[in-house]
Amino acid sequence: MTLPTLAVEATGLVKTFGDQRAVDGIDLHVTAGTVYGVLGPNGAGKTTVIRMLATLLKLDGGSARIFGHDVVKEPQIVRQLIGVTGQYASVDETLSATENLMIFARLLGYSGSAARKKSAELLEEFGLTEASRKPLKNFSGGMRRRLDLAASLLASPPLIFLDEPTTGLDPRTRLQMWDTVRRLVAGGSTVLLTTQYLDEADQLADRIAVIDLGKVVAEGTADELKASVGTSSLHVTLTNEADLDEATRALARVLGSTPVVSGVRLTAPLTDADRVADLLIDLRTAGIHLTEFSVSKPSLDEVFLALTGHGVENDDSSEDQKEIAA
Amino acid sequence: MTTAALAPTRELKNHVSLIDTVRQSLTMARRGLLKIKRTPEQLFDVTLQPIIFTLLFTYIFGGAISGDVASYLPYFIPGILVQTVITTSLVTGVQLREDMGKGVFDRFRSLPIARIAPLAGALLADVVRYAIATVLTFAMGILIGYRPGGGVLGVLAASVLVIGTAWALSWIFAFFGVIARTASSVQGISLLILFPLTFLSNIFVPVDTLPDWLKFIVSINPVSYLVTAARDLSNTGGVGIEVVWAILGALIVVLIFAPLTVRAYMRRT
Numbered sequence: 001m002t003l004p005t006l007a008v009e010a011t012g013l014v015k016t017f018g019d020q021r022a023v024d025g026i027d028l029h030v031t032a033g034t035v036y037g038v039l040g041p042n043g044a045g046k047t048t049v050i051r052m053l054a055t056l057l058k059l060d061g062g063s064a065r066i067f068g069h070d071v072v073k074e075p076q077i078v079r080q081l082i083g084v085t086g087q088y089a090s091v092d093e094t095l096s097a098t099e100n101l102m103i104f105a106r107l108l109g110y111s112g113s114a115a116r117k118k119s120a121e122l123l124e125e126f127g128l129t130e131a132s133r134k135p136l137k138n139f140s141g142g143m144r145r146r147l148d149l150a151a152s153l154l155a156s157p158p159l160i161f162l163d164e165p166t167t168g169l170d171p172r173t174r175l176q177m178w179d180t181v182r183r184l185v186a187g188g189s190t191v192l193l194t195t196q197y198l199d200e201a202d203q204l205a206d207r208i209a210v211i212d213l214g215k216v217v218a219e220g221t222a223d224e225l226k227a228s229v230g231t232s233s234l235h236v237t238l239t240n241e242a243d244l245d246e247a248t249r250a251l252a253r254v255l256g257s258t259p260v261v262s263g264v265r266l267t268a269p270l271t272d273a274d275r276v277a278d279l280l281i282d283l284r285t286a287g288i289h290l291t292e293f294s295v296s297k298p299s300l301d302e303v304f305l306a307l308t309g310h311g312v313e314n315d316d317s318s319e320d321q322k323e324i325a326a
Numbered sequence: 327m328t329t330a331a332l333a334p335t336r337e338l339k340n341h342v343s344l345i346d347t348v349r350q351s352l353t354m355a356r357r358g359l360l361k362i363k364r365t366p367e368q369l370f371d372v373t374l375q376p377i378i379f380t381l382l383f384t385y386i387f388g389g390a391i392s393g394d395v396a397s398y399l400p401y402f403i404p405g406i407l408v409q410t411v412i413t414t415s416l417v418t419g420v421q422l423r424e425d426m427g428k429g430v431f432d433r434f435r436s437l438p439i440a441r442i443a444p445l446a447g448a449l450l451a452d453v454v455r456y457a458i459a460t461v462l463t464f465a466m467g468i469l470i471g472y473r474p475g476g477g478v479l480g481v482l483a484a485s486v487l488v489i490g491t492a493w494a495l496s497w498i499f500a501f502f503g504v505i506a507r508t509a510s511s512v513q514g515i516s517l518l519i520l521f522p523l524t525f526l527s528n529i530f531v532p533v534d535t536l537p538d539w540l541k542f543i544v545s546i547n548p549v550s551y552l553v554t555a556a557r558d559l560s561n562t563g564g565v566g567i568e569v570v571w572a573i574l575g576a577l578i579v580v581l582i583f584a585p586l587t588v589r590a591y592m593r594r595t
Binding site for chain 1: 350
């Protein structure tokens with residue numbers, strides 16, 4: 001059987017919780033065999049999108065197809081094509097790693113011995129063999145995530161959803177998770193992952209959709225997105241407020257774009273690092289004194305600032321809570 | 327990697343066959359048993375309640391109702407058996423609610439399995455709890471002097487009838503478990519139903535001591551039929567018409583509440 005080239009084809013997805021439109025007309029097209037990143041802050045609607053595509057939440061509008069199968073009309077077929085690893089590990093706390101995998105494998109139709117073999121294989125692959133007999137209560141966050149991912153791979157699904165796979169993980173475990181995702185794709189899987197981290201999307205995803213307040217605000221490859229934001233940004237803090245106008249003009253002239261001013265701090269996108277020297281010389285010549293000077297890579301904050309005109313609201317409450325209540 | 331995801335080899339189907347449904351339910355039941363094994367404290371209620379209730383009520387009511395404890399036992403033990411096991415089936419709903427709140431139910435929902443399997447499995451595993459409560463209630467009764475006239479067979483038949491009915495009733499509590507938001511609200515609603523259902527019956531006192539209006543209520547309470555059936559079976563080994571009513575009642579409950587519960591469960595997704 002050959003699968004269609006589009007792993008995910010979603011048009012006009014809508015989900016409302018009460019009077020809040022958590023997902024407000026999202027289109028997604030994910031080509032089979034690629035990693036697709038959905039980037040956005042907490043509460044942007046990332047988890048809701050995944051849950052709708054994974055048949056876990058009803059669609060309030062729009063339609064979605066997984067390898068050509070409608071999530072509403074053919075949910076059981078869709079479930080045979082996907083693996084879901086949620087933000088919160090969906091494994092049984094009281095059972096051991098082996099017991100967890102055995103149960104999922106049996107549910108998926110493996111015979112007893114095949115289930116045992118497959119479980120052992122996956123535990124080995126995810127470095128969990130040593131701890132396989134212990135109850136999960138003693139597992140670290142990273143081990144739980146790995147087990148969760150292993151459980152999603154039992155049926156070798158062609159499409160894998162990873163909802164914030166590295167949130168809350170230490171840097172080393174995070175890199176391991178990245179390696180795993182790369183291996184999955186090398187093996188022919190399609191991965192749709194959500195993340196809050198620009199560098200994660202940058203490292204892993206072939207294409208990225210930036211979503212905010214339930215809408216796609218930008219879509220493209222990592223390079224395209226970065227080009228739209230500026231690869232880095234420059235921050236200058238002035239000693240003297242009186243210099244503000246002149247400094248603003250200097251930055252605009254040398255860097256080619258008008259800086260954002262907040263108090264005596266100026267921030268401007270920096271596309272060409274060589275210009276920094278020119279700018280410093282200009283500022284010195286004009287007699288403008290600085291208390292601070294720095295260059296930083298674009299953060300999600302800046303991507304958002306550039307794409308939406310507002311910063312990341314650190315409000316991680318509303319969407320998650322409503323989802324649990326729903 | 328070995329999990330290299332290729333096109334699925336099995337045939338894609340949008341429905342689950344009956345055989346698969348049964349197999350998946352049994353797997354889920356095995357999960358329930360594993361959980362009981364791992365957290366034996368879950369069994370506190372089914373071990374302590376039969377011991378305490380049987381002792382307590384026998385000695386409190388025995389003299390007042392039947393003149394002495396020994397003559398109250400044949401009347402009361404089958405009654406308290408029904409009361410204890412049905413109360414245990416309430417816990418099924420509470421635990422289902424707790425279980426469903428955990429992340430692992432998200433995975434069950436995302437698997438291509440029959441929607442009824444996680445529910446049926448949980449309810450099936452709890453039959454073990456009812457069996458423990460039943461054995462302990464009879465053991466306690468025998469310890470304080472109850473000699474069932476129906477013999478081993480009669481006691482066994484009564485046990486199977488009570489356990490089966492409790493399983494049927496657990497679908498009602500499972501329904502509350504699925505629609506309620508918290509485990510404590512499940513307990514709240516269920517107790518509201520359970521109290522009148524068990525106390526407005528012939529579990530504790532003979533019906534002819536009651537005023538007429540109450541007698542009427544008790545006589546239409548399905549629990550009374552179950553109690554009478556269990557009494558006949560364990561005390562005389564006799565199979566009365568009440569056995570038929572009890573089984574019929576249990577069947578009707580399952581036929582109504584199993585589909586309702588599964589529908590509510592699916593709507594939550």
